[in-house]
Amino acid sequence: MKKFSNPIKMIQIYKALISITLSLLLAFTAQTQITSSSFEISKNLDIFATMYKELNNNYVDELNHGELIKTGIDAILDKLDPYTVFISEAEIEDFNFMTTGQYGGIGALIHKQGDFIVISEPYEGSPAMKAGLLHGDRILKVNDKDTRGKSVSDVSSVLKGQPGTKLKVLVDRDGEKSPLEKEIIRENVSIPNVTHSMMLSDGTGYIKLSGFTQNSGKEFKEAFLKLKEGGNMKGLIIDLRDNGGGLMNEAVNITNLFVKKGELVVSTKGKSPDRNKSYKTFIQPVDTEMPLVVLVNAYSASASEIVAGALQDLDRAVIIGERTFGKGLVQNIIPLSYNTQMKVTVAKYYIPSGRCIQAIDYGHKDSTGRSAKIPDSLINTFKTRSGRLVYDGGGIIPDILTEQPMLSNISMSLISRYLIFDYANKFRREHTTILPAGDFTITDEIYTDFVGWLQDKDYDYTTRSEKMLSELKKTAESEKYFDELKNEFEMLQSKMMHNKQADLDKFRDEIKSLLRNEIVSRYYAQKGRVEAAVTEDTEIKKAIEVIGNQQTYKTILSGTDITSKSKS
Known part of the structure; x- marks a missing residue:
């Protein structure tokens, strides 16, 4: 039987396990009194250390100690909420990017398409863009190493690296006879929090905030002041x-721009007293009078919900959109040994009205390990400063609720098979320039060309109606009714059978919008996408309407508008 061949390393492992046991025992021991809880901890850690020692001594094959311990750690944390996670040394760079918005690399989004890793989008001004990489370039090699068949994370880790270092990338590009080799110098890539700011119609300002990393408050303030320079801005849309x-502190900073000094924005409550804190605005605001509308959806979470919720509770902004995600938990980073870390949930946060908007109760899981949403019976009512009713237990409910229409099956198929993506690349090769992003449209001529280009492409799909009909057939067969219904079933199936060509006409406007967004990005990058999107965005149009009608705006904030919660 093969044994672990490095006794010195094994002794180090045993010492580490014993050290962990003793450290945790001391941490949970009050002077010389050992509580029931700390005894359970010490007992089970001793069992774990003994078990692992005997496992290593007796298991038939050599053990991968790092992998096994990591699996054990993840299994423990999996019993808690999804935000409490172990961060290995190898993962720290990715985690730092989440908090700083910066990383060393080439500055491009990538995705897998078939056997290839493909450039989805080079960031504006990035090393990738400077080197001439384009949307749709298939990465064949990085530093002479083949990437075919590799995962996105595999290739991403190779493309990232210390700023100032060089790498060679070999790409295959449609329209080129042979692969192209690009030399790229990695840089410190910074992803802006404010992805776009602009003046819309009728003097309404618009700021799109994509994240809350370091300096997001500063970025937002600069964007807002620049929009105000003209002196004729009559309202602001904050797109979250x-x-x-x-x-969280950046959420406080942004809220501080619009409410007076000394206002409570958010408070936290945890198991230990040092987690109970209040965060108030601490500097003089920039503007306490300008009408504000905040746009949110189901993917607006955490710090986004602090900003939207605080401005709603303080009756400072009208919230428009979908109910938000509902993340009312606070995490801290705790450094561990060997350059590892743990992100751990330490508290819940509460916005000014006193409500916590956490939607999922992770403390109670069913037999499958799933956590349920907080039931309606446990949801409480709170009041904004003017007396409007608001609720906890499930995200921020907007003052004006909207619904995002579901994409059609044909649109989903065209997106998932990268056909809209590929056509935009083809269009860019064939057209040197287009109109400005906000003015460019998909003409009937362009759409006809797109439909013709699709003729030899595979984009078949099954509609939801067809899926339900198939399930009905299986149920009827299992219950021995199908033979009696066969003729009616076949007739219904024939009528329901989707026609791709008909769907291309039926959902023409929807597909045109997707094409427009993708094509514009080939000429004007991410900012172009936003400029094109705002001209068609129904929620932005609703926000402009609310800001433009001061009576409606004030009525909603005062709580006297009984229709404000209706869908629009």
Whole structure:
């Protein structure tokens, strides 16, 4: 039987396990009194250390100690909430990016398409863009190492690295006879929190905030002041849709721009007294009078919900969109040994009205290990400063609720098979320039060309109706009714059978919008996407309407508008 061949390393492992046991025992021991809880901890850690020692001594094959211990750690944390995680040394760089918005690399999004890793989008001004990488370039090699068949994370880790270092990338590009080799110098890539700011119609300002990393408050303030320079801005739209949050202090900083000094923005409550803190605005605001509308959706979470919730509780902004995600938990980073870390949930946060908007009760899981949403029976009512009713237990409910229409099956198929992506690349090769992003449209001529280009492409799909009909057939067969219904079933199936060509016409406007967004990005990068999108965005149009009608705006904030919660 093969034994672990390095006794010195094994002794180090045993010492580490014993050290962990003793450290945790001391941490949970009050002077010389050992509580029931600390005894359970010490007992089970001793069992774990003994078990692992005997496992190593007796198991038939050599053990991968790092992998096994990591599996054990993950299994422990999996019993808690999904935000309490162990961060290995190898993962720290990715985690730092989440908090700082910066990383060393080439500055490009990538995805897998078939056997290849493909450039989805080079960031504007990034090393990738400077080197001439384009949307759709298939990465064949990085530093002479083949990437075919590799995962996105495999290739991403190779593309990232110390700023100032060089790498060679060999790409295959449609329209080129042979592969192209690009030399790229990695840089410190910084992803802006404010992805776009602009003046819309009728003097309404618009700021799209994509994250809450370091300096997001500073970025937001600079963008806002620049919009105000003209002197004729009569309202501001803050777009927090799809913003998953980030640093809580940055949420306080942004809220501070619009409410007076000394206002409570958020408070935290945890198991230990030092986690119970209140965070108030601490500097003079920039503007306490300008009408504000905050746009949110189901993917607005954490710090986004602090900003939206605080401005709602203080009756400082009208919230428009979908109910937000509902993340009311606070995490801290705790350094561990050997350059590892743990992100651990230490508290819940509460916005000014006193409500916590956490939607999932991770403390109670069913037999499958799933956590349920907080039931309606446990949801409490709170009041904003003007007396409007608001609720805890499930995200921020907007003052004006909207619904995002579901994409059609054909659109989902065209997106998932990268056909809209590929056509945009083809369009860019064939057209040197287009109109400005906000003015460019998909003409009937362009759409006809797209439909013709699709003729030899595979984009078949099954509609939801077809899936339900198939399930009905299986149920009827299992219950022995199908033979009696066969003729009616076949007739219904024939009528329901989707026609791709008909769907291309039926959902023409929807597909045109997707094409427009993708094509514009080939010429004007991420900012172009936003400029094109705002011209068609129904929620932005609703926000402009609310800001433009001061009576409606004030009525909603005063709580006298009984229709404000209706869908629009």
